[in-house]
Amino acid sequence: MRAVLLVHPTSLDTIDEVVRCNPDAFLLDVAGCEPKVLLTLVGAIRTRKRPVLLRIRPLADGGAGDLSCAMQARPDAVWLRDTVGRTQVEQLASRLAVAEAELDLRHGGTRVVASIESARGALALPQLAEVGPRLAAVALDAQALAADLRCRPEEPGLLPGPVRATQAQAVIVAAASNVPAIDATQTPSPPEEFAAEAAVAVANGFSGKLALDPAEVAALRRTDPQAPFGRWMENFVSGVATK
Numbered sequence: 001m002r003a004v005l006l007v008h009p010t011s012l013d014t015i016d017e018v019v020r021c022n023p024d025a026f027l028l029d030v031a032g033c034e035p036k037v038l039l040t041l042v043g044a045i046r047t048r049k050r051p052v053l054l055r056i057r058p059l060a061d062g063g064a065g066d067l068s069c070a071m072q073a074r075p076d077a078v079w080l081r082d083t084v085g086r087t088q089v090e091q092l093a094s095r096l097a098v099a100e101a102e103l104d105l106r107h108g109g110t111r112v113v114a115s116i117e118s119a120r121g122a123l124a125l126p127q128l129a130e131v132g133p134r135l136a137a138v139a140l141d142a143q144a145l146a147a148d149l150r151c152r153p154e155e156p157g158l159l160p161g162p163v164r165a166t167q168a169q170a171v172i173v174a175a176a177s178n179v180p181a182i183d184a185t186q187t188p189s190p191p192e193e194f195a196a197e198a199a200v201a202v203a204n205g206f207s208g209k210l211a212l213d214p215a216e217v218a219a220l221r222r223t224d225p226q227a228p229f230g231r232w233m234e235n236f237v238s239g240v241a242t243k
Contacts, residue, residue: 001202003023003025004053004182006028006029008029009034012037015040016044017214023211027055030056030070052077053076053113054077055078057081058082058083063081074103077110080114080115082115084118086131089114093131093134112135114137115140118144119148122169125170131177138181140167140183146160171206174205181206182207184210194219194220195222195223
């Protein structure tokens, strides 16, 4: 199981500690982050030679401005929140191609993580298998999806049935696309609970999990200390789709 650490703009004062926890990839939210702070954080992260993923809103919901800011930092991938189908990813890919040309970056080098967070995104999930080499991963925020569906679990500790069905579909689409599936649920948990959730995610076919702080990254490391790093990172840095 790989750890994708969410780094907040407020982490600037503690960035050395954040970077030292050495996750497999770093994710930064662009919305609400000052460009200077974003560039400083990315610069610090680059010293660890780990992929930098920048999270943006949907293009029609402020994401166009987020993308302009994000590309100045030359990310390895853009994490598109609330992705709804192939068309949205292809629209983003077109803008990425323009930005890559303007910044003299390799065409196709900036990948896309499609994040499923709503009923509409879940319904359009199968379309993502047709996106092509821009797709770096399929992420699923089960908490956000359950809130959008307004559904509850049948018993404590279980996700609601429709969310479990979408988890299975996300794993299938990711496998068909030869990219990782990432459990992107953003519920803070004690490290032991987080590690248990990660074990369930692995059993369900996910190979990455969003971590909210360095303690959660450490919990994943203890669970799977010998996990090879290189091939999973390849999705973000080489343009080669591989799990």
